[in-house]
Amino acid sequence: xxxxxxxxxxxxxxxxxxxxxxxxxxxxxxxxxxxxxxxxxxxxxxxxxxxxxxxxxxxxxxxxxxxxxxxxxxxxxxxxxxxxxxxxxxxxxxxxxxxxxxxxxxxxxxxxxxxxxxxxxxxxxxxxxxxxxxxxxxxxxxxxxxxxxxxxxxxxxxxxxxxxxxxxxxxxxxxxxxxxxxxxxxxxxxxxxxxxxxxxxxxxxxxxxxxxxxxxxxxxxxxxxxxxxxxxxxxxxxxxxxxxxxxxxxxxxxxxxxxxxxxxxxxxxxxxxxxxxxxxxxxxxxxxxxxxxxxxxxxxxxxxxxxxxxxxxxxxxxxxxxxx
Amino acid sequence: xxxxxxxxxxxxxxxxxxxxxxxxxxxxxxxxxxxxxxxxxxxxxxxxxxxxxxxxxxxxxxxxxxxxxxxxxxxxxxxxxxxxxxxxxxxxxxxxxxxxxxxxxxxxxxxxxxxxxxxxxxxxxxxxxxxxxxxxxxxxxxxxxxxxxxxxxxxxxxxxxxxxxxxxxxxxxxxxxxxxxxxxxxxxxxxxxxxxxxxxxxxxxxxxxxxxxxxxxxxxxxxxxxxxxxxxxxxxxxxxxxxxxxxxxxxxxxxxxxxxxxxxxxxxxxxxxxxxxxxxxxxxxxxxxx
Numbered sequence: 001x002x003x004x005x006x007x008x009x010x011x012x013x014x015x016x017x018x019x020x021x022x023x024x025x026x027x028x029x030x031x032x033x034x035x036x037x038x039x040x041x042x043x044x045x046x047x048x049x050x051x052x053x054x055x056x057x058x059x060x061x062x063x064x065x066x067x068x069x070x071x072x073x074x075x076x077x078x079x080x081x082x083x084x085x086x087x088x089x090x091x092x093x094x095x096x097x098x099x100x101x102x103x104x105x106x107x108x109x110x111x112x113x114x115x116x117x118x119x120x121x122x123x124x125x126x127x128x129x130x131x132x133x134x135x136x137x138x139x140x141x142x143x144x145x146x147x148x149x150x151x152x153x154x155x156x157x158x159x160x161x162x163x164x165x166x167x168x169x170x171x172x173x174x175x176x177x178x179x180x181x182x183x184x185x186x187x188x189x190x191x192x193x194x195x196x197x198x199x200x201x202x203x204x205x206x207x208x209x210x211x212x213x214x215x216x217x218x219x220x221x222x223x224x225x226x227x228x229x230x231x232x233x234x235x236x237x238x239x240x241x242x243x244x245x246x247x248x249x250x251x252x253x254x255x256x257x258x259x260x261x262x263x264x265x266x267x268x269x270x271x272x273x274x275x276x277x278x279x280x281x282x283x284x285x286x287x288x289x290x291x292x293x294x295x296x297x298x299x300x301x302x303x304x305x306x307x308x309x310x311x312x313x314x315x316x317x318x319x320x321x322x323x324x
Numbered sequence: 325x326x327x328x329x330x331x332x333x334x335x336x337x338x339x340x341x342x343x344x345x346x347x348x349x350x351x352x353x354x355x356x357x358x359x360x361x362x363x364x365x366x367x368x369x370x371x372x373x374x375x376x377x378x379x380x381x382x383x384x385x386x387x388x389x390x391x392x393x394x395x396x397x398x399x400x401x402x403x404x405x406x407x408x409x410x411x412x413x414x415x416x417x418x419x420x421x422x423x424x425x426x427x428x429x430x431x432x433x434x435x436x437x438x439x440x441x442x443x444x445x446x447x448x449x450x451x452x453x454x455x456x457x458x459x460x461x462x463x464x465x466x467x468x469x470x471x472x473x474x475x476x477x478x479x480x481x482x483x484x485x486x487x488x489x490x491x492x493x494x495x496x497x498x499x500x501x502x503x504x505x506x507x508x509x510x511x512x513x514x515x516x517x518x519x520x521x522x523x524x525x526x527x528x529x530x531x532x533x534x535x536x537x538x539x540x541x542x543x544x545x546x547x548x549x550x551x552x553x554x555x556x557x558x559x560x561x562x563x564x565x566x567x568x569x570x571x572x573x574x575x576x577x578x579x580x581x582x583x584x585x586x587x588x589x590x591x592x593x594x595x596x597x598x599x600x601x602x603x604x605x606x607x608x609x610x611x612x613x614x
Contacts, residue, residue, distance in 0.1 A: 029433055033429075033432055033433065035506060035507040035508070036426050036429060036432055036507050037426075038507075039422050039425065039426050039507055039508065039511070040422070040423065040426040040438060042419060042422060043419060043422055043423040043426070043477065044438075044441065046419060046473075046476050046477055047441050047442070047445055047477075049458065049462075050455070050458065050473065050474045050476070051445035051449075051450065052445070052450075053450075053454075053458050054449070054450025054451065054454035054455040054457075054458050055448065055449075055450040055454070056450075056454075057450055057454030057455075057457055057458060058450050058451060058454050060453070060454065060457070071457065116349070119342050119345065119346060120346065122338075122339075122342055123339065123342045123343060123346060124335050124339045125335070125339070125343060128343060128346070131350070132346050132347075132349070132350050134597060134600060135350045135353050135354055136349070136350070136353060137600055138353065138354075138357075138593070138596060139353060141532050141536075141592050141596055142536070142589050142592055142593070143535075143536035143538060143554050143588075143589075144536075144538065145536075145538055145554040145557050145558045145588075146536075146554075146557070146585055146588060146589045148558070148561070149360065149557060149561070149581060149582075149584075149585040150356040150357065150360055150585070151356075152561060152581070153356070153359060153360050153363060153578070153581075153582065153585075154356060154359070158376055158578065159376070160359065160376065160377060160378070160379075162376075163375055163376035163377040164377060166375070167375060167377070192352070192353070195349075196353070224338060256539060257538055257539050260538065260539060260542060261538065261558060275452070278451070278452050278453065279452060279542075279543070282452065282453045282456070283452075283453070283456060283543060289453050289457070292452070292453045293451060293453040293454060296451030296452055296453055296454070297451060299451065300448060300449055300450070300451050303448075303449075304447055304448045307447055308447070
């Protein structure tokens with residue numbers, strides 16, 4: 001980081017000082033920066049209580065937690081809970097669901113915003129572009145519960161689509177309550193909600209493509225498809241690859257809220273993902289805290305690894321590409 | 325914000341084709357909202373006569389809205405949601421600007437370590453169960469504070485704000501320090517007034533987050549008196565809506581749900597067109613580095 005280099009310049013004189021002066025330096029630092037540190041105390045307290053305490057509390061995954069003894073007093077259990085979920089068929093169904101949904105979400109959800117951004121960029125009626133943009137961001141800001149309400153209005157047994165199907169074919173389709181359609185509805189609704197919002201980053205990248213390249217290619221007689229293929233897409237290639245890698249980093253975080261809203265007993269065999277499983281086993285049914293915490297620990301560690309790997313890969317593509 | 329590729333000749337076939345395609349996408353995005361609005365205005369006669377196919381409003385009735393406001397605890401949930409949104413956003417803004425201001429001092433010894441505290445928490449989470457146990461041990465379960473305090477700082481937004489603060493010339497705070505202004509004074513009198521656009525952006529992201537909050541309500545709230553709008557709305561799809569011992573027939577269940585959707589999405593849909601530039605601005609500014 002740049003700042004560490006500049007800091008070392010200031011730190012250098014201190015290194016050659018004798019220890020007595022070092023104490024003095026600490027005093028001076030506190031005099032100069034003490035009030036800034038004081039302002040950071042509430043922030044630090046927040047992080048310690050709501051982030052670091054739960055991290056330490058994660059040790060209950062290795063214990064047999066009970067309410068009477070608390071986090072620290074409960075007896076150790078070793079890897080018992082980890083063995084339990086690895087040998088448990090339910091867990092693997094849930095794990096599989098998570099991967100499958102993440103796969104479909106990436107397969108359809110990743111290219112769509114790029115296509116949308118390119119079409120927006122290629123569209124020549126500037127006023128309309130404004131209108132389309134404004135409309136396309138809107139669903140991002142309403143809750144999943146509202147989106148579910150909108151879906152229900154269309155796709156439930158009595159919804160608009162089924163009313164149309166019934167009058168045309170005399171039959172209805174259980175879009176929201178059958179395992180057959182759940183994945184389609186899940187990926188489709190996420191696409192509908194986020195396509196415009198996710199296109200923003202690609203639109204921003206497109207504006208940075210050098211306009212001279214287009215002029216030059218026009219002079220060379222390139223047509224529209226050729227310009228798209230040889231200038232526009234290569235121009236945003238690094239953003240595309242970085243976004244792709246980062247989306248792999250978030251593989252396990254298949255929108256918990258969306259699942260929580262869309263799940264029902266008819267679809268749970270394909271809809272239940274890791275986050276929901278942890279919630280169900282730990283809080284909803286039987287308060288099996290240690291077992292659920294073990295699954296959660298597993299999930300957190302994998303998520304961390306994925307993000308770290310993704311960040312490293314993104315940096316390989318572009319020095320500025322990683323998130324840190 | 326968007327450049328254009330086409331050459332300067334008249335729009336061709338492709339241009340109209342793209343326009344038509346985007347128009348279809350736009351209608352697909354808007355129509356679900358409009359249709360629910362139409363349904364919320366319908367009465368039993370409209371629904372039955374059209375076999376549930378209500379593509380446009382046949383007549384306008386406000387019965388469903390009246391029903392929802394009077395009977396489903398919606399107004400109470402409105403109160404709870406507004407409280408969480410207003411108080412929560414205020415706490416978010418105070419905590420986030422404190423962190424962002426302190427971390428924006430490039431010469432602060434230990435700054436990198438403090439930044440690490442934020443970053444590590446962003447990358448590794450203790451998980452749902454340990455977080456729940458912490459909130460429970462603080463006796464916050466079944467209080468509005470469980471919906472406010474655990475999410476007091478969003479690390480992304482903190483970094484966004486810090487980057488903005490770093491863009492303000494440091495000479496400003498230096499001279500204020502020389503004039504004897506306290507750090508808190510510098511933050512409130514110099515930095516924050518210069519940062520209104522970023523504060524607006526943060527307030528909107530946090531505010532929308534609180535308004536739409538669902539996961540934490542499910543996890544931390546059992547007391548029906550603390551139901552939020554989203555919870556009330558979601559419950560309408562799981563539980564049968566109470567039949568009332570009134571003198572008249574209640575409106576059809578579809579229209580009751582539609583009216584509730586409108587009531588809970590309306591504030592966002594209404595303010596959204598005016599504020600969307602802030603949302604986008606916020607997304608465009610800065611990255612984690614610096």
